[in-house]
Amino acid sequence: MELESRSYGSARDLYVEYVKRTRPYTMTVDHFHSFYEIYYLLSGSRIYFVQDRTYRVEQGDLVFLGKNVLHKTMQGESASHERFIVHFGDDFVRQRGGAHAELLLEPFRQSGPVIRLPREEQRAVDRLVRRMAEEIGTKPPGYELVPPAAVADLLLLAARHVREQAPLPAYENLSPKEAKISEVVRYINANYHTPLKLGELADRFYVSRHHLSRTFKEVTGFAFSDYLVLTRVKEAQALLRDTDRPIADIASATGFDNFSHFGKTFKKITRQSPREYRKGSG
Numbered sequence: 001m002e003l004e005s006r007s008y009g010s011a012r013d014l015y016v017e018y019v020k021r022t023r024p025y026t027m028t029v030d031h032f033h034s035f036y037e038i039y040y041l042l043s044g045s046r047i048y049f050v051q052d053r054t055y056r057v058e059q060g061d062l063v064f065l066g067k068n069v070l071h072k073t074m075q076g077e078s079a080s081h082e083r084f085i086v087h088f089g090d091d092f093v094r095q096r097g098g099a100h101a102e103l104l105l106e107p108f109r110q111s112g113p114v115i116r117l118p119r120e121e122q123r124a125v126d127r128l129v130r131r132m133a134e135e136i137g138t139k140p141p142g143y144e145l146v147p148p149a150a151v152a153d154l155l156l157l158a159a160r161h162v163r164e165q166a167p168l169p170a171y172e173n174l175s176p177k178e179a180k181i182s183e184v185v186r187y188i189n190a191n192y193h194t195p196l197k198l199g200e201l202a203d204r205f206y207v208s209r210h211h212l213s214r215t216f217k218e219v220t221g222f223a224f225s226d227y228l229v230l231t232r233v234k235e236a237q238a239l240l241r242d243t244d245r246p247i248a249d250i251a252s253a254t255g256f257d258n259f260s261h262f263g264k265t266f267k268k269i270t271r272q273s274p275r276e277y278r279k280g281s282g
Helices: 090-104 119-138 143-164 176-191 198-204 209-220 224-242 247-253 259-270 274-281
Strands: 003-010 014-021 036-043 045-050 053-058 061-065 071-075 081-088 114-116
Touching: 003 119, 003 143, 014 119, 014 143, 036 045, 036 053, 036 119, 036 143, 045 061, 045 081, 053 061, 053 114, 053 176, 081 119, 081 143, 090 143, 114 143, 119 143, 176 198, 176 209, 176 224, 198 209, 198 224, 209 224, 224 247, 224 259, 224 274, 247 259, 247 274, 259 274
Parallel strands: none
Antiparallel strands: 003 014, 014 081, 036 061, 036 081, 045 053, 045 071, 061 114
16 A cells, blocks of 8 residues: 555644655645644654755654744655644644643744654654544544544643753754755745845855756755745735735735736635635634
8 A cells, every 4th residue: 555544623623644655755735824733753754844944854753833834845765654744723722721822832932843852752752643543543432532632742742842851953964955055045035025036046145046946946845936936925924914004015015026916826825815815814
């Protein structure tokens, strides 16, 4: 069997999904989303691009992705891998955490997204995750009670670890190629609102246009143009959600030089027009 999967729930409340693959796989969808995500690698290895840099994720690692963070997973050293993901929103955290809701969100606020737990805590997470996978696969009576409780336990375990442990230094080590692309990505993130061309970026960072295009895709998993557009749309969403600025002003402020192009691009990525998105998030 090349692919085994099982899932339960909805991202609006709580969604969990187990997937096992035996063939090489790289995420084909370039995306970000308005809910939190936990990624747990049960076996194998993966390359994970998050926000502005690349991480090597190994068996037992946890990845915590905040809301509206661009990310993409790519093939690691091994073709086969098992992973478990959790999606949830603020309502889930408030309901499960109560007065401790902010504590449960601490793993999403650390300096890096990857947590590598000590062996004993890693075993505890593995048991939690495998139990969830088993319950949503076999669906015994009352299985719906297991994921919410297990996810809350997982968040609490990770939050306590974050409070007690320093960030993992291994993730500070980038190859020269990865370090260069991280510089480029940080520049894009800071200047997405200006006209940005691949050739001009190549000149700024002293590489050829072809080399930058190829290396950017290799390191991040994104084509340069796709990353730039996704960043602009993500920032436009924030302005539509959090301000009353006219939509035409928001288009200009996020780097779109054509209002019609902004509307079409926004709808292609979000499946809503800017006006519909503003109305739905109000």
